[in-house]
Amino acid sequence: MLIKRASDIKSSEITPESVYRSRREFMKSAAALGGAAGISSLLPGLAMAASGDGLRARAPANMQRSAPAAWWEDKFQNIEAAERGGAFWTNEALTPYQDVVTYNNFYEFGMDKGDPSRYAQEFEVDPWSIEIAGECDNPATYHLEDFLKPQQLEERIYRLRCVERWSMVIPWVGFPLADLIKKAQPNSKAKYVAFETLLDPDQMPAQNSRFAIIDWPYREGLRMDEAMHPLAFLAVGLYGDYLPPQNGAPIRLVVPWKYGFKSIKSIVRIRFTETEPQTAWNMLQPQEYGFYANVNPNVHHPRWRQDMETRLPRTLFSSGRQETLMFNGYGDQVGHLYEGMDLARNF
Numbered sequence: 068m069l070i071k072r073a074s075d076i077k078s079s080e081i082t083p084e085s086v087y088r089s090r091r092e093f094m095k096s097a098a099a100l101g102g103a104a105g106i107s108s109l110l111p112g113l114a115m116a117a118s119g120d121g122l123r124a125r126a127p128a129n130m131q132r133s134a135p136a137a138w139w140e141d142k143f144q145n146i147e148a149a150e151r152g153g154a155f156w157t158n159e160a161l162t163p164y165q166d167v168v169t170y171n172n173f174y175e176f177g178m179d180k181g182d183p184s185r186y187a188q189e190f191e192v193d194p195w196s197i198e199i200a201g202e203c204d205n206p207a208t209y210h211l212e213d214f215l216k217p218q219q220l221e222e223r224i225y226r227l228r229c230v231e232r233w234s235m236v237i238p239w240v241g242f243p244l245a246d247l248i249k250k251a252q253p254n255s256k257a258k259y260v261a262f263e264t265l266l267d268p269d270q271m272p273a274q275n276s277r278f279a280i281i282d283w284p285y286r287e288g289l290r291m292d293e294a295m296h297p298l299a300f301l302a303v304g305l306y307g308d309y310l311p312p313q314n315g316a317p318i319r320l321v322v323p324w325k326y327g328f329k330s331i332k333s334i335v336r337i338r339f340t341e342t343e344p345q346t347a348w349n350m351l352q353p354q355e356y357g358f359y360a361n362v363n364p365n366v367h368h369p370r371w372r373q374d375m376e377t378r379l380p381r382t383l384f385s386s387g388r389q390e391t392l393m394f395n396g397y398g399d400q401v402g403h404l405y406e407g408m409d410l411a412r413n414f
């Protein structure tokens with residue numbers, strides 16, 4: 068199997084959006100044909116060549132040395148595309164792959180946007196296990212492999228709005244968080260879901276740093292009804308390929324109607340709780356970062372307004388400046404979760 072390291076890929080090799088879109092169309096039809104004609108057994112490299120995109124397998128470095136990569140490879144043969152015009156799709160321009168994987172917030176690897184892609188390449192993600200704990204009938208520690216194997220992977224095209232006022236449009240690959248929750252069978256005491264990132268200072272240098280501001284491990288949480296919402300997603304890939312380490316490999320949360328910091332990366336622990344769990348940014352600056360963190364153009368951060376954002380990438384011809392939408396444009400889908408709540412107090 069031919070897999071290049073992400074760092075070996077020249078930016079000229081990165082799929083332009085149009086080619087990528089046609090690749091997705093191809094994958095969709097290949098998946099449809101797959102059952103009848105066996106096309107789903109093609110390697111992605113061949114699939115790409117057949118769609119006019121004979122460029123590369125874009126797997127991150129860590130996948131290259133892990134023997135079980137074959138099962139990942141298998142899972143990525145058969146990705147269900149989001150329905151055009153549907154709730155999990157947008158026709159906005161995708162943020163180019165190169166920007167998505169080099170402009171990151173992943174404080175475990177440093178505070179600069181370029182640090183994660185620079186320092187996370189050797190991050191070991193296979194094997195990976197996730198502990199499911201707390202108020203549920205099926206607590207267990209799962210190998211990610213056992214968890215993913217029976218799971219149908221889907222593509223979702225979501226907006227991501229960072230609290231810092233930049234935003235992207237990213238084609239994720241993964242599955243609904245609700246699927247995992249149903250398997251865990253939370254009991255009647257479970258009101259919240261808490262998530263934790265790996266704690267491993269040997270691999271995540273900033274967890275050792277005296278200058279780190281976060282109380283590691285990075286933590287996040289959702290109310291149970293938020294976690295069960297069909298938009299809440301666990302991503303294991305993006306752009307039709309494995310998740311690069313800097314984007315939270317091997318598995319990260321994506322909650323598109325909330326500020327990006329809720330979308331916790333490299334998850335090792337999921338716990339059902341009766342009370343609101345502690346979350347990393349809220350612990351650090353409770354007056355600036357609330358538990359809910361719903362994107363809201365009417366509730367400003369104490370140090371900056373939130374009614375505008377910059378859609379990346381900026382170009383010579385476009386500032387990328389645009390209005391921020393309530394719930395990041397997902398209000399029709401999630402507004403009911405917050406009926407009767409004062410969103411200025413529960414920010």
Ligand SMILES: Nc1nc2c(c(=O)[nH]1)N[C@H]1C(S)=C(S)[C@@H](COP(=O)(O)O)O[C@H]1N2
Pocket residue numbers: 167170171172173174175227228229230264285313314315326327328329330331332333
């Ligand atoms: N563990 C962990 N998860 C994290 C972060 C982090 O520093 N550590 N940063 C968050 C923030 S602030 C944002 S905006 C998104 C960025 O995701 P991306 O780099 O894949 O675009 O990840 C979120 N998840």
Ligand SMILES: [Mo]
Pocket residue numbers: 172228229230231326327328
């Ligand atoms: Mo963010």
